[in-house]
Amino acid sequence: MSAQPVNQAPPDQVNIEINGLALQVPKGSMIIHAADKAGIPIPRFCYHRKLPIAANCRMCLVEVEMGGRPMPKPQPACATPVGEGMKVFTRTEGALKAQRNVMEFLLINHPLDCPICDQGGECELQDISLGYGRGVSRYVERKRTVADENLGPLVATEMTRCIQCTRCVRFTSEIAGSYELGGINRGDNLQIGTYIGKTVETELSGNIIDVCPVGALTNKVFKFQARAWELIARPSIGYHDALGSNLWLHTRRGAVLRTVPRDNESINECWLSDRDRYSHQGLQSADRLAQPRLKRDGLWVDVSWEEALNTAAGILRKAGPELGVLVNPASTCEEGELLRRLATGLGTAHLDHRLRQLDLADAPLARRFAVPVAEVPKVKAALLVGSDLRYELPLLNHRLHQAWKQGARIFAVNPAAYHFNYDLAGAAVVAPQHLVDTLLGFAAAAAELGAGVPAPLQQALSGVEPDELARTAVKALQAGPAVIILGEAAVLHPQASWLRALADFIATATGAGIDELPVGANAIGLAAQGVLPAAGGLSACTMLTQPRQGYLLYGVEPALDLPNGEQTLRGLRAAGQVVAFTAFASEDLLEVAQVLLPIGLLPEIDGRLVNVDGQVQTVEAAATLPGETRPGWKVLRALGAQLGLEGFAFDDLAGLGAGETPPSAVAGSGLSGRPAPVEGLVRLASWPIYRCDAVLRRAAALQAHPLTRPAEVRLNPEDAAERDIREGDPLRVADAVVLPARLDPAVPRDAVWIESGHADTASLPPYGAAITLSKA
Numbered sequence: 088m089s090a091q092p093v094n095q096a097p098p099d100q101v102n103i104e105i106n107g108l109a110l111q112v113p114k115g116s117m118i119i120h121a122a123d124k125a126g127i128p129i130p131r132f133c134y135h136r137k138l139p140i141a142a143n144c145r146m147c148l149v150e151v152e153m154g155g156r157p158m159p160k161p162q163p164a165c166a167t168p169v170g171e172g173m174k175v176f177t178r179t180e181g182a183l184k185a186q187r188n189v190m191e192f193l194l195i196n197h198p199l200d201c202p203i204c205d206q207g208g209e210c211e212l213q214d215i216s217l218g219y220g221r222g223v224s225r226y227v228e229r230k231r232t233v234a235d236e237n238l239g240p241l242v243a244t245e246m247t248r249c250i251q252c253t254r255c256v257r258f259t260s261e262i263a264g265s266y267e268l269g270g271i272n273r274g275d276n277l278q279i280g281t282y283i284g285k286t287v288e289t290e291l292s293g294n295i296i297d298v299c300p301v302g303a304l305t306n307k308v309f310k311f312q313a314r315a316w317e318l319i320a321r322p323s324i325g326y327h328d329a330l331g332s333n334l335w336l337h338t339r340r341g342a343v344l345r346t347v348p349r350d351n352e353s354i355n356e357c358w359l360s361d362r363d364r365y366s367h368q369g370l371q372s373a374d375r376l377a378q379p380r381l382k383r384d385g386l387w388v389d390v391s392w393e394e395a396l397n398t399a400a401g402i403l404r405k406a407g408p409e410l411g412v413l414v415n416p417a418s419t420c421e422e423g424e425l426l427r428r429l430a431t432g433l434g435t436a437h438l439d440h441r442l443r444q445l446d447l448a449d450a451p452l453a454r455r456f457a458v459p460v461a462e463v464p465k466v467k468a469a470l471l472v473g474s475d476l477r478y479e480l481p482l483l484n485h486r487l488h489q490a491w492k493q494g495a496r497i498f499a500v501n502p503a504a505y506h507f508n509y510d511l512a513g514a515a516v517v518a519p520q521h522l523v524d525t526l527l528g529f530a531a532a533a534a535e536l537g538a539g540v541p542a543p544l545q546q547a548l549s550g551v552e553p554d555e556l557a558r559t560a561v562k563a564l565q566a567g568p569a570v571i572i573l574g575e576a577a578v579l580h581p582q583a584s585w586l587r588a589l590a591d592f593i594a595t596a597t598g599a600g601i602d603e604l605p606v607g608a609n610a611i612g613l614a615a616q617g618v619l620p621a622a623g624g625l626s627a628c629t630m631l632t633q634p635r636q637g638y639l640l641y642g643v644e645p646a647l648d649l650p651n652g653e654q655t656l657r658g659l660r661a662a663g664q665v666v667a668f669t670a671f672a673s674e675d676l677l678e679v680a681q682v683l684l685p686i687g688l689l690p691e692i693d694g695r696l697v698n699v700d701g702q703v704q705t706v707e708a709a710a711t712l713p714g715e716t717r718p719g720w721k722v723l724r725a726l727g728a729q730l731g732l733e734g735f736a737f738d739d740l741a742g743l744g745a746g747e748t749p750p751s752a753v754a755g756s757g758l759s760g761r762p763a764p765v766e767g768l769v770r771l772a773s774w775p776i777y778r779c780d781a782v783l784r785r786a787a788a789l790q791a792h793p794l795t796r797p798a799e800v801r802l803n804p805e806d807a808a809e810r811d812i813r814e815g816d817p818l819r820v821a822d823a824v825v826l827p828a829r830l831d832p833a834v835p836r837d838a839v840w841i842e843s844g845h846a847d848t849a850s851l852p853p854y855g856a857a858i859t860l861s862k863a
Contacts (some may be wrong), residue, residue: 103173118164118175119147129177130186130215132193132300133252134165137357139261142166144193144252146215148185150176161185183219190219193250195226196275197301204248206302208315212250233278239286240791241293241361243307251277255295255304262358263289264488264508279303288793289508290481290776293364297347297357308365308788309345313337321709322349324696325363326417326689327780328480329453329605330354330460331698332363336690341711343367343690353461354698360481361792362776362783367690369785370710376672376685377714387677392715392725399666399682400729406637406664407434411630414440414618415642416607417780418719419694420703421740423609423616425723426641432732436624437635440613442649443606443774445853446583447626448759452619453610455701457600458570464489466570468563470529470599471499472590473522474574477507478776478794479604483699484508487572498560500525502576502771503840504833512563513556518838519855520765522577523585530589532557536565538596543758544588561597569599576773578606579650581855584759605699612697631658640667641719642686644781646675650772652849653823668719671781674846686719687712688782693740694720765857768806771840772854778844798824798847800860801831801840810860817863823850825863 100111105118105127112121117140122129132144148161152174161182164175176182194216201207233246251270256279259268267287271278281287287295296304318337325332332355337345346367348359379395380387403410412430414423418440430438441447458466463486476484488509491497496512499505502519515525532553534540540548553561563569571594577586587603594601605611613619620626625633631654638659645659646652652675659665659679667680670688677683689696691710697703712718720740727735737743775796777789789795800818807830812818816828820839824847834840839858841848852858 101169101171101173103169103171103175105175106177112169114169116169118149118151118162118167118169121169122164122175122177127177129164130219131165132211132215132250133254135254135257135298137262138254138257138298140166141253141257144250145189146186146193148182148189150179150182152176187219187221190216191221191225194220194224196231196247197250198230198247200248204245204302205243205305205310210302211300231275236280237284237286238281238304239288239292239793240788241307241365242287242296243305243310244303245305246278246280246303248301249279249303250301251279252300253279254298254300255279258295258298259287259289261492262294262485262488263291265289268295286793290361290478290794291358291485293361294348294358306345308368312344313339318344321707323690323706323709324704325360326608326696327362327366327783328360329608329610329699330480330482331608331696331702331704332359332482333704334359334363336367336709338709343370343710353459353700354702355482358482358485362481362789365788366782366786368787368789369782370688370690372671372785374672374785375713376669376683377716379685379715380672380683382681387683392717395682395684396722396726396729399684399726402637402664402666402681403429403433403639403726404730406635408436409636410435410437410639411625411635411637411662412438412639413442413627413630413641413643414438414613415648416440416442416605416610416613417689417696418609418613418618418642419689419692419696420609420612420616421694421743422641422719422723423613423618424743425720425727425735427617428734429639429723429727429730429732430621432727432730432734436621437630438618438624439620439627439630440607440610440618442627442643443579444583444626445579445581445628445650445855446759448584449587449757451578451583451587452614453605453607454603455611456602456699457594458568458602459700460486462568463487463570463602464493466490466568467495467566468560468569468599469495469497470560470564470569470571470593471497471501472526472571472573472586473501473577473580474499474572474604475501475503475505475576475773476572476574477505479575481776483572496563498556498563500529502838503835506833513560515556516835518769518835519576519580519771520769520837522580523582523589523761526586526589527551528553529557529560530592532561533593533596536561536596538592541588541592544592547585547761561593564593564597564599567598569597571599571601573601573603575604575606576771578604579772579854581853582759582761584757585761588758602699609696611699611701612695612703615697631655634658634661636662637664638662638666640665640669640676640680642668642670642781644669644671644673644675645679646846646849647784647844648780650843650853653851668722670716671785673781684722685714685716686722687716691716692718692720765855768802768837768839768858768860770852770854770856770858771834771838772843773840775842775844778842784844796842798826798842798845799829800826801829801834802860803834803836803838804830804832806836812860812862819861819863821851821859824848
């Protein structure tokens with residue numbers, strides 16, 4: 088008799104059976120992983136595929152046989168590793184009895200308040216109790232109650248509903264890295280909460296709502312607004328940073344009521360930053376523009392689209408080649424293409440989406456990441472240059488946090504001691520005016536590796552002696568794989584071209600990849616569409632210092648979206664003719680504009696955005712446009728037709744034919760001049776995480792969040808002591824505004840940290856400028 092064939096598993100696989108189904112699964116994986124891969128359902132509460140295993144709830148108990156012998160009691164599928172020849176049974180009488188008993192215990196203290204619970208209709212406890220729960224409770228004693236926690240303006244709590252699965256605890260510790268939640272007491276007194284009664288301040292806090300399997304943690308903004316079955320889920324993407332997080336917009340009768348993450352492993356996994364989750368509040372702002380308006384005799388009046396377009400066409404035609412076009416860097420590719428055609432048709436070269444960049448000597452174009460987002464957790468070393476990554480790109484920071492947990496060494500050269508959720512292997516914290524000199528030391532260490540120094544850097548590097556930190560960081564980068572992340576404090580620096588050139592050289596010398604954060608959700612896409620100055624054209628900041636005869640503002644709030652709000656307003660006032668495509672009738676636009684054309688925001692329109700990895704993502708309109716508002720591309724099409732320009736005869740976006748266009752920006756000299764060192768205090772200007780665009784500034788819950796600080800002057804305690812400044816003192820800044828003083832050791836000597844994005848700071852000098860302080 089011939090031998091029976093043996094199912095030989097590969098070296099890294101084992102043979103198991105689940106309910107009689109033969110499987111080959113990776114060694115070291117858990118039973119629940121194998122069951123999920125095979126599509127075999129096992130109930131669970133505490134298990135989550137992205138979180139460490141806790142085995143708290145015991146809902147996933149199954150019967151197991153090893154070597155033909157059954158284990159003496161049911162085993163938790165989430166915490167039992169597979170073994171060669173293992174047999175698993177999920178539907179036997181013993182397994183089902185164990186699961187039903189656990190279900191009964193979990194429901195003992197759970198309140199019967201499903202009719203008023205916001206989790207109703209999408210509750211894992213409801214779903215599983217239907218299959219494993221009893222129809223009648225045998226528990227007659229008094230149920231325990233737990234006081235609710237105040238976790239801040241974003242997350243609502245009903246802690247009596249908590250089943251102690253600890254998913255939220257593991258999320259804040261392992262994913263957010265903030266360790267803000269934990270278990271207090273033991274046994275039936277165990278409670279989940281913050282240790283000292285403080286709010287949850289992580290920029291990813293909304294994700295604890297998603298991981299909570301019951302109604303203990305719910306969306307405070309969405310509370311009592313709608314039931315899950317009333318909502319329509321529409322796919323969309325985040326537009327407050329260039330990551331392009333995938334998400335679902337939950338709408339009812341055309342209004343966005345809630346935002347939740349949509350899985351995409353290469354971009355945002357299953358997570359979502361709070362600013363993408365809660366920004367929808369800004370769509371219904373009180374100053375939302377719903378009708379075209381004209382200014383007549385200093386007063387604003389609502390008019391028809393025909394009259395508004397006629398007036399706008401007259402202003403643009405009159406300005407002609409002297410027209411300046413400023414474009415919001417979150418505009419879609421289609422809007423960018425039409426704006427480029429409009430500028431070309433009018434004969435103007437002054438077109439730009441790079442609103443906040445101060446140094447454009449090397450004519451930088453936003454570039455896709457050299458190290459893709461999904462590869463960042465695999466790096467062994469990273470260098471942050473001018474980057475408060477946690478608040479600039481929260482989910483990229485999460486990937487770097489995952490790399491750090493696996494042993495990656497992270498170094499930083501920053502203008503402040505930013506608060507990271509990982510330990511730095513080394514950091515150089517210097518005032519903005521010293522950033523270039525400090526990074527020159529790192530470049531000198533890279534030059535010691537034998538790489539050829541580019542000609543523009545040779546003189547600057549001559550005689551520079553690297554310190555021990557620089558040599559250590561460069562050695563770690565060389566060991567690779569590694570990434571250099573160029574953040575907003577570098578990209579928006581007045582000597583950004585030097586920081587970029589030095590970072591590029593260090594990356595080349597060490598073999599590291601360089602990831603430069605784009606400034607704007609679609610900066611890469613707009614650069615590809617050619618939304619840039621043509622030959623002889625002026626950049627955004629320059630065209631405001633050399634006023635044009637007219638301006639077209641596309642999605643721009645001039646006082647808050649540019650680095651020098653006062654200079655911007657002066658330039659617009661000097662022109663006297665401003666056409667604004669906008670979703671909001673803000674105070675600065677009401678002052679300087681003559682025509683307001685209401686356009687839709689990304690959740691309300693169709694379009695394409697390009698993310699940091701160069702992925703082109705398409706979105707469709709999910710929400711209803713308010714009043715007479717129209718998608719921006721339709722308004723541009725009508726305006727182009729009104730002006731009689733070519734390229735505007737199409738009916739829909741498919742007929743637009745927008746494609747990548749060679750960038751039209753004129754090549755710069757390469758590096759800006761090195762100014763003389765600034766004496767005294769210099770401004771460090773950053774864009775707050777929840778005030779970096781118009782929609783976020785109108786999201787009430789985000790404005791109430793602790794990360795949204797009021798406008799204030801933050802300076803080093805030693806600088807304050809020299810000037811006899813105490814905490815809370817009112818200070819007159821640059822003879823312009825009065826702001827309170829905050830003493831902050833995270834700010835280096837000779838620097839003053841004053842955030843942008845506030846009306847109170849719009850009149851101050853820009854990032855890197857000298858700042859004077861006096862007591863008010």
